[in-house]
Amino acid sequence: MIDLSQADLLGKGSSRACYVHPYDEHKCVKVTFSASRNITSEELKHYRRYMKRGISWDMISKAHGYVKTNFGEGAVFSLARDYTGEVSRPLEHYLRPDGLYLLSEEELLKAISAFRAYLFRERIVLRELKVDNLVYQRLNAHEGKIILIDGIGNNEFLPVANYSVRFAWRTLKRKWLKFEQRLLIFYPGNVALQRLFKDFHREL
Structure with missing residues (x-):
């Protein structure tokens, strides 16, 4: 279980909130808060398809699977940072x-x-x-x-x-x-x- 209570909030959309992963600064966790619009599972199907195809991940935030959080199930993705260490x-x-x-x-x-x-x-x-x-x-x-x-x-x-x-x-x-x-x-x-x-x- 990952506690996101003190994690930095990167952004919040109409159905998901995105937090900096508390144990890995190069990853983020997206948590769905709207039960009426859960696009994460459908999104990850496409990620798995691209993984099988062996695409380059050079310009896409790569998916790293699911985790349990205190806000519900979350999906982990790579987090882009600048050469200075700041979030892009x-x-x-x-x-x-x-x-x-x-x-x-x-x-x-x-x-x-x-x-x-x-x-x-x-x-x-x-x-x-x-x-x-x-x-x-x-x-x-x-x-x-x-x-x-x-x-x-x-x-x-x-x-x-x-x-x-x-x-x-x-x-x-x-x-x-x-x-x-x-x-x-x-x-x-x-x-x-x-x-x-x-x-x-x-x-x-």
Whole structure:
């Protein structure tokens, strides 16, 4: 039994709360508090599928199974930390106008390009690609990478993308375009994003 009473709360969504693992600072524990919407078991099915497929976990928070906690059953995941030891911040932190100075345009372009290539290469099917499901892990003072911390799953009526490369890419392409649209709406002053997405569209 893990006691999360004094554990640091990393965030709380509509159905789950995420805590720093009290015995391992490089892991976190997600606990479902809404009985009406338990997505963890469905999510872990997809993680097991990816484990069998032998994907790279370079840009996804890896799952480490279940634990019992004083708040109920929890799922353990890897926790991204910067080279300074701090918990990696959400990507949104670096996209806001007041956060631009923290990340150069070159770093931002490189990180998003690499993340997009990773999703398509590994065929990671997502329920929804949202900026609040992504963190930017600073590897050193001038380099970093984006890590997906939530949102894995397939909410399509016919989950063909789980088994077909062609349908996986088609689904990813559609969800990536929606992701771009949201970023351009919420961060209209970010010229780097506008230029990057134009380059992506030339590739499609």
